[in-house]
Amino acid sequence: MTSANYVIIAYAVGLGLLAFCAAKLWIDLRAAGRKTRGRGGVS
Amino acid sequence: MSTAGTNIFVRIYWAATVAMFALALAVLFTYTPTESTMGPIQKIFYLHLPIAISTFIACMVSFIASIGYLSTRKTEWDELAAASAWVAVQLCSVVLITGMLWARGAWGLWWTWSPRLTFSLVLWLLYVVYLMIRMSIESTERRAIVGAVYGLIAFLDVPLVYLSVRLMPDMHPTSVELAWPMKLTLMAWFVPVFMLAGGLIAAKTVLNRRQGEPSPSVAGFPAFPARGAL
Numbered sequence: 001m002t003s004a005n006y007v008i009i010a011y012a013v014g015l016g017l018l019a020f021c022a023a024k025l026w027i028d029l030r031a032a033g034r035k036t037r038g039r040g041g042v043s
Numbered sequence: 044m045s046t047a048g049t050n051i052f053v054r055i056y057w058a059a060t061v062a063m064f065a066l067a068l069a070v071l072f073t074y075t076p077t078e079s080t081m082g083p084i085q086k087i088f089y090l091h092l093p094i095a096i097s098t099f100i101a102c103m104v105s106f107i108a109s110i111g112y113l114s115t116r117k118t119e120w121d122e123l124a125a126a127s128a129w130v131a132v133q134l135c136s137v138v139l140i141t142g143m144l145w146a147r148g149a150w151g152l153w154w155t156w157s158p159r160l161t162f163s164l165v166l167w168l169l170y171v172v173y174l175m176i177r178m179s180i181e182s183t184e185r186r187a188i189v190g191a192v193y194g195l196i197a198f199l200d201v202p203l204v205y206l207s208v209r210l211m212p213d214m215h216p217t218s219v220e221l222a223w224p225m226k227l228t229l230m231a232w233f234v235p236v237f238m239l240a241g242g243l244i245a246a247k248t249v250l251n252r253r254q255g256e257p258s259p260s261v262a263g264f265p266a267f268p269a270r271g272a273l
Contacts, residue, residue: 005085006148010087012138013144014094015064018239021133025246032253
């Protein structure tokens, strides 16, 4: 494998993992927000 | 600020972060020159270093928040400490992965037990254990106290990671002389990575507060039976 391939894999995996974390957090936040509203809390 | 105003600010913040990442990628692949000694593999550096620095900052935020909790016993500090430790684990994972890919391309091996690499792996393990300890304790107050004390101890590895390469013989580069276009690229990467790290810490803190108990999962992995510690 060439050096350029390692660079592409590093950026794809690194940024992909962080994007996954951010997306998961966003989904959890939306779910937590719905639960809060369902309890009659913060709207 | 009203909820609607906050939502707009959050959307703009994340849109700006994504735009800055796109810009940094464009700079990397169209403008940045190839380093003469290492060749194209050196380009991993522009992601690896900002994320490593962000890991240290996340650990430091967790450390400061742990001190804050122990001195005031306010749950806000505990929520921040847990959120920062969670982000530190994610960032440190990326540091280790990108570092291994760089090592394979530059040195021909995936891993070597050099001081910096070893202390970095220990740092990742320390904060993974921090998250696991929190998940294993049901009592909110007890979890916060144990987490804060452990957070103080775990942070002691950060200076070891930083100083190891300077105080001990190591394959890992210490400081690299960069040409101006390379410095510009590095700055272009520091901005979105810091924005991402700050945004993740803030979002995770809000999530911890909304849930009133630990997050049900760590980065998408199934929760432990005893929920609630993150």
